[in-house]
Amino acid sequence: MTRELPGSPLGLHRVIKPAGALPQAAWRLDPSPELWPDETRVRVDRLNLDAASFRQLTEAAGGDPDKLRAAVLGIVAERGKMQNPVTGSGGMLTGVVDEAGPAAPLGLAAGDRVATLVSLSLTPLVITDGLARWDGRSEQVPCDGHAILFGRSIAAVLPDDLPARLALAVLDVCGAPALTSRVVTGAKRDGGRPPVVAILGAAGKSGSLSAVAARRAGAGLVIGVVPNQSEADILNVTGLADQVVITDARDPAALAEAVRSAGGPARVTVVCVDVPGCEGGAVLATAQGGTVIFFSMATSFSAAALGAEGVAADVTMLIGNGYVPGHADLALDLIRAEPGVRQIFDSRTAEG
Amino acid sequence: MTRELPGSPLGLHRVIKPAGALPQAAWRLDPSPELWPDETRVRVDRLNLDAASFRQLTEAAGGDPDKLRAAVLGIVAERGKMQNPVTGSGGMLTGVVDEAGPAAPLGLAAGDRVATLVSLSLTPLVITDGLARWDGRSEQVPCDGHAILFGRSIAAVLPDDLPARLALAVLDVCGAPALTSRVVTGAKRDGGRPPVVAILGAAGKSGSLSAVAARRAGAGLVIGVVPNQSEADILNVTGLADQVVITDARDPAALAEAVRSAGGPARVTVVCVDVPGCEGGAVLATAQGGTVIFFSMATSFSAAALGAEGVAADVTMLIGNGYVPGHADLALDLIRAEPGVRQIFDSRTAEG
Numbered sequence: 104m105t106r107e108l109p110g111s112p113l114g115l116h117r118v119i120k121p122a123g124a125l126p127q128a129a130w131r132l133d134p135s136p137e138l139w140p141d142e143t144r145v146r147v148d149r150l151n152l153d154a155a156s157f158r159q160l161t162e163a164a165g166g167d168p169d170k171l172r173a174a175v176l177g178i179v180a181e182r183g184k185m186q187n188p189v190t191g192s193g194g195m196l197t198g199v200v201d202e203a204g205p206a207a208p209l210g211l212a213a214g215d216r217v218a219t220l221v222s223l224s225l226t227p228l229v230i231t232d233g234l235a236r237w238d239g240r241s242e243q244v245p246c247d248g249h250a251i252l253f254g255r256s257i258a259a260v261l262p263d264d265l266p267a268r269l270a271l272a273v274l275d276v277c278g279a280p281a282l283t284s285r286v287v288t289g290a291k292r293d294g295g296r297p298p299v300v301a302i303l304g305a306a307g308k309s310g311s312l313s314a315v316a317a318r319r320a321g322a323g324l325v326i327g328v329v330p331n332q333s334e335a336d337i338l339n340v341t342g343l344a345d346q347v348v349i350t351d352a353r354d355p356a357a358l359a360e361a362v363r364s365a366g367g368p369a370r371v372t373v374v375c376v377d378v379p380g381c382e383g384g385a386v387l388a389t390a391q392g393g394t395v396i397f398f399s400m401a402t403s404f405s406a407a408a409l410g411a412e413g414v415a416a417d418v419t420m421l422i423g424n425g426y427v428p429g430h431a432d433l434a435l436d437l438i439r440a441e442p443g444v445r446q447i448f449d450s451r452t453a454e455g
Numbered sequence: 456m457t458r459e460l461p462g463s464p465l466g467l468h469r470v471i472k473p474a475g476a477l478p479q480a481a482w483r484l485d486p487s488p489e490l491w492p493d494e495t496r497v498r499v500d501r502l503n504l505d506a507a508s509f510r511q512l513t514e515a516a517g518g519d520p521d522k523l524r525a526a527v528l529g530i531v532a533e534r535g536k537m538q539n540p541v542t543g544s545g546g547m548l549t550g551v552v553d554e555a556g557p558a559a560p561l562g563l564a565a566g567d568r569v570a571t572l573v574s575l576s577l578t579p580l581v582i583t584d585g586l587a588r589w590d591g592r593s594e595q596v597p598c599d600g601h602a603i604l605f606g607r608s609i610a611a612v613l614p615d616d617l618p619a620r621l622a623l624a625v626l627d628v629c630g631a632p633a634l635t636s637r638v639v640t641g642a643k644r645d646g647g648r649p650p651v652v653a654i655l656g657a658a659g660k661s662g663s664l665s666a667v668a669a670r671r672a673g674a675g676l677v678i679g680v681v682p683n684q685s686e687a688d689i690l691n692v693t694g695l696a697d698q699v700v701i702t703d704a705r706d707p708a709a710l711a712e713a714v715r716s717a718g719g720p721a722r723v724t725v726v727c728v729d730v731p732g733c734e735g736g737a738v739l740a741t742a743q744g745g746t747v748i749f750f751s752m753a754t755s756f757s758a759a760a761l762g763a764e765g766v767a768a769d770v771t772m773l774i775g776n777g778y779v780p781g782h783a784d785l786a787l788d789l790i791r792a793e794p795g796v797r798q799i800f801d802s803r804t805a806e807g
Contacts, residue, residue: 113707113739123705123706123707127758127761127762192757221767222761256765257767354475355465355476356467382480405542405543405752406479406543407756409544409577409777411778412573413478413574415608415778417780418776419776420774422749422773424763424772425764426764426767427769
C-alpha cells in the first residue's frame with residue numbers, strides 16, 4: 104500500500120514536530136507503515152544502538168535490563184524513532200525489505216537482507232515485540248517491527264560471506280575508516296612524508312578499523328591509545344598499532360605526554376572513544392598544523408572549539424561525517440583482509 | 456606577589472575540580488590574585504559575553520537586568536570563571552595589565568591595555584563591583600575585577616587607532632575571518648576556480664568579517680544569508696555580499712533552496728548565526744565535496760554529524776577553531792580597510 108502524493112527524498116513529510124525540521128533534528132516522526140512512493144519499508148530484526156547511547160542508557164537504568172527495555176520502548180513510542188534524547192545519537196538496524204514504493208530509488212527489492220547506513224536517529228521505527236528477546240546486556244537489540252527508508256537514505260545489502268551480526272557492526276562505524284583514510288592520504292600529500300597518526304580507542308570497533316585504514320593510507324607510525332592493560336594486550340596481539348600506550352584520554356596532559364613519548368605529536372589524531380571529555384587531550388596530542396577527527400558522539404562542540412583556542416592550538420578539527428562515498432565497501436574489505444580487526448570485532452560482537 | 460613553584464603553561468595548577476581537567480573543561484578554577492611565575496594578572500574593565508551565552512542568559516532571565524546580573528555574578532562566584540553552564544561558552548575581556556610574573560612569556564608589561572584572545576571559559580576571574588554599571592541590555596559588560604592569564608594564553612595589546620569597544624568586538628570573533636580565509640584559499644586551489652561561498656548570518660559581526668575575508672581570499676560569489684529584511688538592508692547598503700537572501704537558517708529545505716537560487720550550492724558554507732538548529736540546512740546548502748565551517752557556539756556536534764550522514768552528504772565539517780596564527784592582525788586590518796564591516800560593527804557595538 105502506497106500513498107499517492109510524492110514524498111520528500113529527505114523525509115520531511117514524516118516530520119510531525121517541529122514543522123520544517125529535518126527528520127534527524129525532529130522531536131517526533133510519523134512511523135506509520137503506509138509508504139510514500141519513493142520510500143522503502145523494512146521488516147526489522149535487529150537494532151544496533153550506538154555506543155554512546157547504549158552507555159548512557161545503561162548508566163541511567165543502573166544496569167537493570169527491565170528499565171533499559173522500558174527506556175528504549177518509551178523513546179521509540181514517543182518519538183517514532185530510536186534517538187537517545189541525551190546523546191542525540193541512534194545507531195542502525197538490519198532487516199528484510201518488505202516493500203519498495205513504485206518510485207523508490209534505493210535499488211532494493213522485497214526479500215533483500217539489508218543494513219541501514221543512515222542513523223536510527225532519523226529513521227521512522229515501530230517496535231512490536233516489546234523487546235522481549237533483548238537481555239539488555241549488549242547494544243545489539245533483537246526485535247520485531249518495521250522501519251521506513253526515504254529516497255535519499257542509504258542501505259547496504261548484507262554480504263553473504265560475513266555473519267550478519269559482524270557485518271552490521273562493521274557497517275555501523277564504516278564512516279570512520281573512510282574519513283581517516285582520506286585525511287591521512289591528504290596529510291601525507293601535503294606534508295611530504297608519512298604522517299604520525301594517533302588513534303584514541305584503538306582497540307574498539309571504529310578505532311581498530313581506523314588504525315588499519317590509516318596504515319593502508321600511508322601513515323608512517325600508528326600510535327594506539329587505550330585505557331587499560333587488557334585493551335593494550337588486544338592491540339599488541341593483533342598488531343594493529345606500531346606503538347601502544349595506556350592512558351586516560353580524559354587527562355589532557357597525560358595523553359599529550361603519552362603520545363609524545365610514543366613518537367608523537369600526531370599529525371592526525373582520531374577520536375574513537377565513547378566517553379565525554381577527550382577534546383582537550385586530543386588537541387594537545389596533535390602537532391601544530393595537524394588534524395583531529397572527532398568520531399565520538401560524546402564530543403562537545405564548544406569544548407573542542409574553545410579548548411583548541413584556549414591552548415593556542417592551530418589544529419584543524421573535523422566533525423566525523425558518517426557518510427563518505429564507498430565507505431561500506433572499504434570497511435567490509437578491511438574486515439575481510441585484516442585478521443586483527445576481525446578478531447576485535449568477533450570478541451566485541453559475541454552474543455552477550 | 457608571585458608564588459615560588461612554576462605553574463603549568465596551560466593553567467592546570469588553577470583547576471580545583473575535576474582534577475586533571477584543562478581549565479576550559481573544569482567546573483571550577485582558583486581565581487586568587489597571587490601569581491604563579493609565568494602568569495599575568497589583568498585589572499579587568501569590561502567583559503564581552505559571547506553571543507550564544509548572552510542570548511541564553513537573557514532568555515533565562517526573561518530580560519530582567521537584575522536577574523541577569525545575578526546570574527553572571529553567580530556563575531563567576533561559583534566557577535571562578537565566566538563560563539555559561541548551558542552553552543559552555545564564555546567570551547573575552549579587556550583591561551590593563553597589573554602585574555606580569557617574572558617568567559611570564561606573553562610580552563606584556565604593567566600598564567598595557569589588552570584584550571584576551573582566549574575564552575573567558577578558561578580564564579580565572581573575580582568580579583568586585585557587583586556589575587553595578589551594567590544595564591543588562593548588551594553583551595558588553597563594564598566591570599571591575601581581576602583576571603589571570605597563563606603562560607600559553609593569548610592577549611593582544613589594543614591598537615591606538617580604534618576605539619577599545621570596537622577593537623574588543625573585532626578581536627572576539629577574529630578566528631572566523633582567519634579560518635574562512637584559509638578554507639576559501641584551499642577551496643580555490645583544489646577546485647581550480649573561485650568558489651561560491653555562503654555566509655549564514657552575514658550581517659552580524661563574525662559573519663561580516665568572514666564575508667570580506669572570503670572575498671579577499673578569492674571567492675567567486677559571496678551569498679549572504681540573513682533572517683529578515685532589516686538585516687538584508689544592512690547587507691545591501693554595505694555591499695559585503697554579491698547576493699543577499701532572506702530565509703530562516705533553521706529551515707533546511709528553505710535554506711538550501713534559497714542558496715541554490717542565489718547561485719549555489721556553496722563550495723564553502725560559513726555558519727555565523729547564534730541560534731541552535733542550523734546544522735542540517737548548512738549541510739544541505741553545501742555542494743558535495745564542499746566544506747561547512749561551524750563558528751556558532753550553538754552548534755550541536757551530533758546534529759551535524761548525523762545530519763550529514765542522514766542526507767548522504769559528502770561534506771567536510773569543521774569545528775571553528777578560535778585560534779589561527781595571525782588572526783588578530785587580519786581582523787583588525789579588515790575593520791580598518793572595509794567601511795562596510797566598520798559600519799556593521801559600529802551599529803552593533805553602540806552603547807545600548
